[in-house]
Amino acid sequence: MTKTxxxxxxxxxxxxxxxxxxxxxxxxxxxxxxxxxxxxxxxIVGFGTFEVRDRKEKQVINPQTKEMMTAPASKAPAFxxxxxxxxxxxxx
Numbered sequence: 001m002t003k004t005x006x007x008x009x010x011x012x013x014x015x016x017x018x019x020x021x022x023x024x025x026x027x028x029x030x031x032x033x034x035x036x037x038x039x040x041x042x043x044i045v046g047f048g049t050f051e052v053r054d055r056k057e058k059q060v061i062n063p064q065t066k067e068m069m070t071a072p073a074s075k076a077p078a079f080x081x082x083x084x085x086x087x088x089x090x091x092x
Contacts, residue, residue: 036077046084053078 001009003025011021032050035042042050057073081089 044082046082048082048085049080051078051080052076 007018007022007025010016010025011018014021032042036050036052039052041052052075055074055076058071059068060071061067062069
């Protein structure tokens with residue numbers, strides 16, 4: 001499902017306009033992004049949890065030169081599905 005398809009589905013399920021659905025979807029994405037950028041965790045009961053996980057520095061191989069190099073430590077967004085979402089996916 002693309003973002004456009006998601007917006008259309010939200011508009012259909014809420015009997016609203018696509019313009020309002022697009023504003024709602026964009027606002028939700030923006031709010032989650034802002035919270036993660038600030039180091040917060042976002043929990044949506046019945047859906048799942050978005051959080052930022054720290055990645056340690058590690059040794060990797062450069063595929064072009066085959067030389068060892070160090071990948072710096074970084075932060076990565078992560079999502080853990082909630083039980084309700086897992087059950088919905090497994091029952092379809």
